[in-house]
Amino acid sequence: MQIFKTIAEMQTWCREQKRQGQTIGLVPTMGYLHAGHLALARAARSQCDTVVVSIFVNPIQFGVGEDFEDYPRDLEKDSQLLADAGVDALFAPSIREMYPPGYNSYVEVTGEITGKLCGRSRPGHFRGVTTVVSKLFNICLPDLAFFGQKDAQQVMIIEKMAKELNFPLQIVRVPIVREADGLAMSSRNVYLNPEQRKQALVLSQSLQQAQELIRAGERDAGKVKQLMCTTINSSPEANIDYAEIYDADDLADVDEIQGRVLLALAVRIGTTRLIDNLIVEVQ
Ligand code: PAF
Numbered sequence: 001m002q003i004f005k006t007i008a009e010m011q012t013w014c015r016e017q018k019r020q021g022q023t024i025g026l027v028p029t030m031g032y033l034h035a036g037h038l039a040l041a042r043a044a045r046s047q048c049d050t051v052v053v054s055i056f057v058n059p060i061q062f063g064v065g066e067d068f069e070d071y072p073r074d075l076e077k078d079s080q081l082l083a084d085a086g087v088d089a090l091f092a093p094s095i096r097e098m099y100p101p102g103y104n105s106y107v108e109v110t111g112e113i114t115g116k117l118c119g120r121s122r123p124g125h126f127r128g129v130t131t132v133v134s135k136l137f138n139i140c141l142p143d144l145a146f147f148g149q150k151d152a153q154q155v156m157i158i159e160k161m162a163k164e165l166n167f168p169l170q171i172v173r174v175p176i177v178r179e180a181d182g183l184a185m186s187s188r189n190v191y192l193n194p195e196q197r198k199q200a201l202v203l204s205q206s207l208q209q210a211q212e213l214i215r216a217g218e219r220d221a222g223k224v225k226q227l228m229c230t231t232i233n234s235s236p237e238a239n240i241d242y243a244e245i246y247d248a249d250d251l252a253d254v255d256e257i258q259g260r261v262l263l264a265l266a267v268r269i270g271t272t273r274l275i276d277n278l279i280v281e282v283q
Helices: 007-019 035-047 075-084 115-121 125-140 148-163 187-191 193-200 201-215 221-233
Strands: 002-006 026-030 050-055 090-091 144-148 171-173 240-247 259-269 272-282
Touching: 002 007, 002 115, 007 026, 007 050, 007 090, 007 125, 007 201, 026 035, 026 125, 035 050, 035 144, 035 171, 050 075, 050 125, 075 090, 090 125, 115 125, 115 148, 115 240, 115 259, 125 148, 144 148, 148 171, 187 272, 193 201, 201 259, 201 272, 221 240, 221 259, 240 272
Parallel strands: 002 090, 026 050, 026 144, 050 090, 144 171
Antiparallel strands: 240 259, 259 272
16 A cells, blocks of 8 residues: 655546546545444445545644544554555645645535534534545545545535535445444544443434334424433433434424434533434335
8 A cells, every 4th residue: 555645646646547547436534443434445445446545634623622632543553454455545644734834725615504513513613624625635536535424414515515516526425334332433432431432322322212213103303302312311421412303415404204314413421522323214
C-alpha cells in the first residue's frame, strides 16, 4: 500500500490511475479504524479497481470544547489494517497541508437537512464535513465514495452536496456495523469505561423497541419518541441530546409514521456523545 502525505502527490497518483482506466473508490475516515471502517474498505474493494482511504482528523468539524485534541489516533495500526484489507493507497495529510495559513474556502449545505439533529447540537460541524469531503473529492478523484449509514445525516448531506454541486461521482451508503450486543461501532466507544459500555446499549435497545412498537401498529411519532426516551433514561449515565423521528429521505418532520422514517439518537453516556439510528419502513 502506498502512503501519501501531500495533496500534490495524492492527486498525481489518482490522475495516473484514471489515465490507466482504473475506477477509484474513496473511503474518507478520521482513523482509529474499527470493523465499520473496514466494511467501507471492503465495499470499495469489491466495487472499484483502486481503493484510496483517507485518514484525517478534520479540525474544522469539531466545535469549541469538543474532543478534537483527545480524538483517538493510531496511524501505524491503521496503516497495517488497511494494507491487510487490500487498500491501494492511504492519504494521511497534515492539518497544514489541508488548511495552510490564510485558508478561507468553505462548502456549506444549508436548509432543513443541516439545521436538525447533529446540525443543531453541533453548529458548524457539517460545514466542516462538507468542506473536507469536497477537498477529498477534488484530491482523490473518486468514481465512488463510501460512507457509513451510522452517520445517517452526514451521508444525506453529502449526497445532496454531491448532487447539487455536480461532483461526477456516486455516493455509496454502507450499513451500520454493530458489536455482537448491538452497540454501533464507533471510534469514540474507547472513551467508555466498562460500566458505561454496558449502559451504552440503551441506544440500540431503544431503537429496536421503537421499531417493534411501529411494527405492532403504532403510528404516532410522539408516542414512539416517548418510548425511546424512557428506555434511554433507564440508564443513570445517559443524557439525551436528541431522540427524533424524521422522514428518511429529506429529514422532513413526521407526526404520523408513514413510508420510510429515520429514528435518530444522540446520547451522552457520561461525557461521551454517541449517535445511532435505524430506518423503519411502513406501508
Ligand atoms: O465520518 C467521518 O469520519 C468524518 O466526518 C469524515 C466523513 C471522514 C469527514 O471528516
